[in-house]
Amino acid sequence: MPDASELHRALLLSVQDLRKPQMQSDARPLQEQRKSQAATLEQELTVLRERVEAQSELLEERAGQISDLKEDRDRWRQQATSLLVDQRSSSELGQKIKSKKWWLF
Secondary structure, eight states: OOOHHHHHHHHHHHHHHHHSHHHHHHHHHHHHHHHHHHHHHHHHHHHHHHHHHHHHHHHHHHHHHHHHHHHHHHHHHHHHHHHHHHHHHHHHHHHHHHHTOOSOO
8 A cells, every 4th residue: 555645755756746737728728628428419319300300390381291191092093993883883774784674565
């Protein structure tokens, strides 16, 4: 175990070293680097938020298009069904008329 006086001397020197202009100037680049990193991260965050918003708008637009296509499909299905029913009823009417001939020739 180191002697208490030795620890005091070592710690006192390190504290005094931090007060030197050289140590302070060495710390400044780290602070500036962190500030520039923070600015870069903020820019990236802004870009990502814009992209997320654009994707959300695109998703809403696609959902609207899907809804429109479903409505069109349902209308076309209903129209096709009604045409089939009309063809069946007209062919049934034609058969009934042919079976009820009141003339002989």
